[in-house]
Ligand SMILES: [Zn+2]
């Protein structure tokens with residue numbers, strides 16, 4: 359767990375990263391809730407390292423409804439009293455009203471097996487987000503579907519940073535698209551990477567892997583054009 363830049367803290371979870379944003383009014387926004395069901399690590403960090411109270415967390419915003427990002431949401435919501443926000447197209451998966459379609463192929467089977475063992479407690483989100491909405495104090499929603507229908511990125515224009523969830527992953531310093539076997543619509547996901555490359559930022563924070571601390575837009579542009587080339591080549 360580390361402060362990546364002033365006011366932005368990364369909490370590496372069991373699987374996916376969570377981030378705490380210190381807002382100008384002193385409140386906290388939690389981006390993704392991690393896989394750990396208790397959220398104890400996050401709560402301890404808020405109290406000891408940040409000298410804040412759990413009740414300072416006012417909003418929990420989820421980049422999408424996959425279990426490694428939302429499993430901790432239920433207990434974090436109870437411990438903090440924060441409102442939970444998710445894109446309207448992923449909201450019903452979080453609240454348990456709908457089931458996310460399993461990925462195709464062999465992974466689909468594994469996915470279904472996992473979903474039996476790792477059930478998330480259902481959470482009814484108070485806030486259903488749309489493209490362009492403001493969430494927390496400083497974040498703007500960018501709808502970046504493909505990985506899931508309601509996947510979002512969160513843009514902090516002032517700090518020139520973007521949280522991308524699983525839309526882009528950082529593996530060993532190399533940016534990549536979302537994990538193919540867990541992505542519902544790969545072409546839509548590539549288009550979303552193009553959408554991210556059109557905004558102006560330095561820092562990119564992914565659900566998986568280390569932060570990109572500078573040159574974010576340029577690096578995403580390069581990724582986007584290499585993915586477009588790849589899809590051009592596979593066209594008949
Ligand atoms: Zn995911």
Ligand SMILES: [Zn+2]
Pocket residue numbers: 374424426427524565566
């Ligand atoms: Zn993930």
